[in-house]
Amino acid sequence: MVALEVIKEIAISSPSKIVMLVxxxxxxxxxxKLGKTELEIASTPHLDRLAQEGVCGLTTPVSPxxxxxxxxxxxxxxxxxxxxxxxxxxxxxxLGVDFELKDxxxxxxxxxxxxxxxxxxxxxxxxxxxxxTCRQLSELLGLIKLENIQLFVLPVKEHRFLLVLRGNxxxxxxxxxxxxRTGVAPNMAMAINPEAKYTAHLVNQFVDAAIEILTRHYPxxxxxxxxxxxxxxxxxxxxxxxxxxxxxVDYPMYRGLAKLIGMEVLVTGSSIKEKLATLTEHFTKxxxxxxxxxxxxSAGEDGNFKEKVRLIEEIDAFLPILINLKPDVIVVTxxxxxxxxxxxxxxxxxxxxxxxxxxxxxxxxxxxxRSCVLGGLGRLLAVEVMPVAMAxxxxxxxxxx
Amino acid sequence: MVALEVIKEIAISSPSKIVMLVxxxxxxxxxxKLGKTELEIASTPHLDRLAQEGVCGLTTPVSPxxxxxxxxxxxxxxxxxxxxxxxxxxxxxxLGVDFELKDxxxxxxxxxxxxxxxxxxxxxxxxxxxxxTCRQLSELLGLIKLENIQLFVLPVKEHRFLLVLRGNxxxxxxxxxxxxRTGVAPNMAMAINPEAKYTAHLVNQFVDAAIEILTRHYPxxxxxxxxxxxxxxxxxxxxxxxxxxxxxVDYPMYRGLAKLIGMEVLVTGSSIKEKLATLTEHFTKxxxxxxxxxxxxSAGEDGNFKEKVRLIEEIDAFLPILINLKPDVIVVTxxxxxxxxxxxxxxxxxxxxxxxxxxxxxxxxxxxxRSCVLGGLGRLLAVEVMPVAMAxxxxxxxxxx
Numbered sequence: 001m002v003a004l005e006v007i008k009e010i011a012i013s014s015p016s017k018i019v020m021l022v023x024x025x026x027x028x029x030x031x032x033k034l035g036k037t038e039l040e041i042a043s044t045p046h047l048d049r050l051a052q053e054g055v056c057g058l059t060t061p062v063s064p065x066x067x068x069x070x071x072x073x074x075x076x077x078x079x080x081x082x083x084x085x086x087x088x089x090x091x092x093x094x095l096g097v098d099f100e101l102k103d104x105x106x107x108x109x110x111x112x113x114x115x116x117x118x119x120x121x122x123x124x125x126x127x128x129x130x131x132x133t134c135r136q137l138s139e140l141l142g143l144i145k146l147e148n149i150q151l152f153v154l155p156v157k158e159h160r161f162l163l164v165l166r167g168n169x170x171x172x173x174x175x176x177x178x179x180x181r182t183g184v185a186p187n188m189a190m191a192i193n194p195e196a197k198y199t200a201h202l203v204n205q206f207v208d209a210a211i212e213i214l215t216r217h218y219p220x221x222x223x224x225x226x227x228x229x230x231x232x233x234x235x236x237x238x239x240x241x242x243x244x245x246x247x248x249v250d251y252p253m254y255r256g257l258a259k260l261i262g263m264e265v266l267v268t269g270s271s272i273k274e275k276l277a278t279l280t281e282h283f284t285k286x287x288x289x290x291x292x293x294x295x296x297x298s299a300g301e302d303g304n305f306k307e308k309v310r311l312i313e314e315i316d317a318f319l320p321i322l323i324n325l326k327p328d329v330i331v332v333t334x335x336x337x338x339x340x341x342x343x344x345x346x347x348x349x350x351x352x353x354x355x356x357x358x359x360x361x362x363x364x365x366x367x368x369x370r371s372c373v374l375g376g377l378g379r380l381l382a383v384e385v386m387p388v389a390m391a392x393x394x395x396x397x398x399x400x401x
Numbered sequence: 402m403v404a405l406e407v408i409k410e411i412a413i414s415s416p417s418k419i420v421m422l423v424x425x426x427x428x429x430x431x432x433x434k435l436g437k438t439e440l441e442i443a444s445t446p447h448l449d450r451l452a453q454e455g456v457c458g459l460t461t462p463v464s465p466x467x468x469x470x471x472x473x474x475x476x477x478x479x480x481x482x483x484x485x486x487x488x489x490x491x492x493x494x495x496l497g498v499d500f501e502l503k504d505x506x507x508x509x510x511x512x513x514x515x516x517x518x519x520x521x522x523x524x525x526x527x528x529x530x531x532x533x534t535c536r537q538l539s540e541l542l543g544l545i546k547l548e549n550i551q552l553f554v555l556p557v558k559e560h561r562f563l564l565v566l567r568g569n570x571x572x573x574x575x576x577x578x579x580x581x582r583t584g585v586a587p588n589m590a591m592a593i594n595p596e597a598k599y600t601a602h603l604v605n606q607f608v609d610a611a612i613e614i615l616t617r618h619y620p621x622x623x624x625x626x627x628x629x630x631x632x633x634x635x636x637x638x639x640x641x642x643x644x645x646x647x648x649x650v651d652y653p654m655y656r657g658l659a660k661l662i663g664m665e666v667l668v669t670g671s672s673i674k675e676k677l678a679t680l681t682e683h684f685t686k687x688x689x690x691x692x693x694x695x696x697x698x699s700a701g702e703d704g705n706f707k708e709k710v711r712l713i714e715e716i717d718a719f720l721p722i723l724i725n726l727k728p729d730v731i732v733v734t735x736x737x738x739x740x741x742x743x744x745x746x747x748x749x750x751x752x753x754x755x756x757x758x759x760x761x762x763x764x765x766x767x768x769x770x771r772s773c774v775l776g777g778l779g780r781l782l783a784v785e786v787m788p789v790a791m792a793x794x795x796x797x798x799x800x801x802x
């Protein structure tokens with residue numbers, strides 16, 4: 001993998017256009033009775049045509065065997081080494097609820113949990129309280145006052161919430177109060193370095209106040225905090241790749257991620273049809289488009305093989321809209337695999353196709369996990385995809401003389 | 402490749418079991434008349450079945466083109482980057498003769514050699530004296546007395562011996578006395594840093610005493626020492642992978658290596674039959690088993706193509722014992738290639754198969770060098786094998802959210 005500094009030196013701006021279609025959780029596993037994966041079962045004439053004309057392969061999101069979260073999986077596809085460019089849990093949660101973090105804010109991921117009379121954690125998720133209960137309790141915690149601090153408590157889903165502290169001289173170098181197991185008491189927040197003492201003190205004050213409020217709200221009678229973090233500063237895609245990038249994405253976490261690396265986030269709907277309409281509308285204004293389809297991952301997470309197949313077929317049916325815009329480079333892949341049979345993200349490499357006039361086509365005739373094994377791209381780290389896409393758009397000059 | 406620190410954070414303990422069968426020197430080259438490799442000629446119905454049901458590929462022990470020793474080859478397979486986790490030559494020699502090194506011991510690899518009347522080296526191996534001569538001479542050198550030092554001289558094989566110094570404040574930062582060529586005199590041992598002055602002085606005292614003893618033992622009238630080293634401290638497999646690992650291995654060097662990374666070394670025999678009996682006996686007690694078969698490598702080193710074929714067939718014949726235990730993950734590979742036609746280790750990538758319920762099978766129908774080229778694992782660094790095996794055992798949680 002080549003360092004971003006190198007890419008930065010050889011990248012040039014040009015009128016050519018790249019469209020990267022990220023089908024979340026694209027990779028799958030064979031359904032035992034059918035013997036084929038979601039992508040293998042799905043009828044995908046347009047993806048197959050792109051695969052046949054283009055060059056295929058399999059991407060490894062982080063490293064072989066490693067199951068990637070959506071954050072690292074996407075950062076890698078955008079060219080950022082996910083082992084180097086990490087985002088704190090609190091910040092990710094903030095991106096996920098579309099909270100506009102300021103540079104000096106401290107964000108933490110919170111759990112409502114259950115403790116017994118001795119203060120020992122008996123359930124780290126408070127029996128997965130409803131999102132509505134979470135909303136009500138978050139509102140109560142949001143009323144807690146800390147001197148010189150503005151605080152925000154936002155409900156996420158079920159037992160999860162986001163805590164943001166806004167003020168002066170706050171540090172994210174604070175240890176988790178969440179011990180990540182039951183049978184023990186929550187930890188006190190500790191300063192990891194001396195500058196964080198003030199913040200740790202505020203966090204503990206917040207927890208004390210929360211205990212008083214929550215004592216009447218069993219099973220959600222306590223909170224656990226982890227992943228204290230500040231908004232990281234990543235170089236923008238414009239800085240590195242000399243691109244004018246746009247994101248066509250509806251889910252908050254991905255919108256936040258796209259903003260973090262300097263993409264313009266366009267207003268769009270959740271369906272592929274709406275997203276391709278947005279692409280058509282803005283096609284002349286940008287030279288890199290990231291289109292994100294979330295529902296394939298959700299179907300995989302739900303173990304709904306049929307629905308994932310249906311969604312892939314739906315995407316395929318609308319692809320001519322994208323193809324007819326004639327972008328110079330089309331990339332289709334996923335940020336990780338989410339096989340319906342595993343009901344979750346997995347470590348399996350993800351099919352990828354790159355279509356361009358200059359891609360050096362291979363023998364792959366259809367877009368599937370098994371056929372991509374024999375593709376001309378071979379096995380590619382996801383972080384290597386952007387340079388290959390840029391090269392196919394003739395946006396990278398020579399390295400060395 | 403992902404850092405061990407990352408693996409450590411995402412690894413979880415679970416009841417699932419991994420068996421890694423390492424067929425030493427597995428990879429081969431075609432015998433010119435037959436046009437096929439050892440593994441391709443061998444009749445291996447059980448390996449072929451595992452390959453067909455599993456996912457195949459080729460591992461690169463260290464880096465393309467690099468011929469790996471057994472130490473680095475094995476460390477890589479256990480997940481330890483062999484370019485980072487290095488073991489000094491002296492320590493390797495100690496592991497090889499089953500010498501129990503203490504943390505403060507200094508070990509060095511020794512050669513009996515021949516010098517002429519001017520003290521110039523004429524043969525670095527003293528005409529490869531017999532192992533019996535080596536034993537007698539080692540015994541003599543073992544009688545040398547150094548103040549406050551306990552010393553051990555152990556015969557290894559032919560001209561090779563092991564020197565261990567035991568005492569206080571010894572340092573391994575001592576330069577080799579072996580210039581690794583003839584036509585020059587042996588070097589004095591030098592302290593690489595000031596703390597090693599005492600040790601370097603002791604080494605030179607030892608060499609002087611040895612010269613006096615060996616003057617009557619031409620051609621073994623001098624010694625050369627290299628690879629002064631202390632037992633390294635590697636994080637254990639339990640620490641990193643949360644495994645309870647057992648090694649079923651009879652050769653001393655591999656036993657020592659296994660101990661070095663915290664494996665329990667089980668008593669076993671040298672045949673595959675005896676090793677699989679040991680596996681069966683202990684199967685419930687551990688969740689990771691490393692089984693080592695040495696003789697395939699020895700046959701390769703001897704240039705005995707037929708014997709290597711026979712040994713592979715013998716392993717295959719006993720495989721049902723392993724398969725019937727139904728481990729969640731079976732890994733079969735080698736630590737490096739040892740083609741009989743090259744009579745030694747080689748740089749060629751090594752066939753690997755990983756068999757599990759979740760492996761995403763490929764089109765490979767038989768276990769061989771050529772068919773593995775088209776496998777779903779593609780080309781894998783050996784150090785990446787453990788994470789993939791762990792993933793297939795569902796022992797790795799997600800990286801990032």
